[in-house]
Amino acid sequence: MRHFDFKNGELHAEDVALSRIVAEVGTPVYVYSSATFEHHYRVFAESFSGIDALVAYSVKANSNIAVLATLAKLGAGADVVSGGELARALIAGIPGDRIVFSGVGKTRAEMADALDAGIKVFNVESLPELRALNEVALEKGLIAPISFRVNPDVTAGGHEKISTGAKENKFGIAWSSAEDAYAEAARLPGIRVVGVDVHIGSQIDDLAPFEAAIRKVASLIGRLRAAGHKIHAFDIGGGLGIPYGDNSRTPPPPSEYGALVKRLTSDLDVQMIFEPGRVIAGNSGVLLTEVLYVKEGEDRAFLIIDAAMNDLLRPALYDAFHDIEPVRAPGPDFQSTTYDIVGPICETGDTFAKGREMPTVASGDLLAIHSTGAYGAVQSSQYNTRPLVPEVMVRGEAYRVIRERPTIADILKTERLPDW
Structure with missing residues (x-):
């Protein structure tokens, strides 16, 4: 609508x-239409009623502080990928504990600012980033909550430049290395493991890739818990598409996406985190x-x-x-x-x-x-x-x-x- x-x-x-x-x-x-932003946010958020869920709007989709403030009043969190986006979210009234920090190239200065803001979680995408975050956290006398963004090798997205979940993409920890990465994180004194993150692409018009990714991550969560890690959160990212008016396939509505997620994650005992952007703003x-x-x-x-x-x-x-x-x-x-x-x-x-x-x-x-x-x-x-x-x-x-x-x-x- x-x-x-x-x-x-x-x-x-x-x-x-x-x-x-x-x-x-x-x-x-x-x-921009305020009513449309509000309607799309409510429809998306209500799709996950009945489960513990955080809707962290993807700031990179539209970062104007008036847009962020509009969504903040409805209870939205924020998914940020830079220090600038973090500053925007905070100015707009989104509290730090509802902000997740994603992105493959976080700088030490950005890490420090995010720690000072008390963000909910860093979505870590490489071991060098993990080690740098550990050092920054120790310098500040803080503990950094992290999820690893794992790459499930699930291809999805409306264009090759917005597909992010295949093994040849720059994003995330390779699936074969994920458990070793968590083992290293557990040994670092400035790091606290809290969850698992995945994001497979953008403008996705089919629920099948989401199902494949959720099933793989659910299995990983079981193995991580068996190894002693406390996994409290499952960040499934964003990616749900919108109709653009051409003759391409119409993406499924959030209600169908929500039903799929609830069915596949009902026994995981995690908070689900979502990072919708286009589906709210487009x-x-x-x-x-x-x-x-x-x-x-x-x-x-x-x-x-x-x-x-x-x-x-x-x-x-x-x-x-x-x-x-x-x-x-x-x-x-x-x-x-x-x-x-x-x-x-x-x-x-x-x-x-x-x-x-x-x-x-x-x-x-x-x-x-x-x-x-x-x-x-x-x-x-x-x-x-x-x-x-x-x-x-x-x-x-x-x-x-x-x-x-x-x-x-x-x-x-x-x-x-x-x-x-």
Whole structure:
């Protein structure tokens, strides 16, 4: 469910006309619906009612502190992968004991900050990281709670660049080495083993890989307990997909995912930890853009829009599909045209869609690129010295700018000419 609907012939976010936002903020601009974030979080969390569960929202999906604060009020924890994301979560009101720290390259400074914040658990991904964390914890006179992220060699995900559970991926401890890793952790005085972590991919549209991973980890938990380790938590990561509007398979709803998890883990006596990101944020946002020019090529028409690959990287990075439609609904007798929809950057990869049939539009018309609430603004850059896209949050009839668009002067003031 998403709260982006046509009213009186114009697309709205909840009760705010998107053209009204554009009139004040300009384009390109990301617009988020508070009601959609809240609805998706509740649906996901309620899927695990009846079991001990922590829903630790994956901050990397959309890290705006207004988004995090919205979810924090509903009881969400946070899954962070950097010191910056940790700071964002804490500022937004997520307590340290509801934060898990993932990622393959944690620095010692980040480890120290996380220990000071009293986070729930470090998801450790290598023995060198474990040893560094032990040293940092001892220097601070603290004990670091850890789970190892184990790599179950289960392939899943909508694209090879977002599959993380195969043995050739950089993530986690190799399955064959997991028990030896836990044995070493148990010998370190600054480390306390608390659980097992796994994450197999992103945009997963089938429950079978989840089932395979859960069964393997459940068996590992049994062996670890037999070896004397106290395993209290099972972090299953994130990865559940969303519909993007193309013809690919529709992912299962959280209710089916929750039923699967409860069935397979009912006798494990662990707290289940989940790291959803896209499934909460993805369809909670749109990117608004203006048509600059309609260019007639020799064999196709191009829509040149003012949004670019630096604003929304997913199509260039993952060949991702996003539904795109005019903000103003076409009349009953509208004509259709097939377009390549492209941005203004001097890269062939600056393309949002090829051969996309849609109602005929003209220069100055507004388009909404849907399902951009996750991995949109967070992946944006200032390539070509293009200012970062502002972000707007809507609640009912009100909206607020939650990230401003910097000026060119704002960008340039961070740079310095050397004295030579």
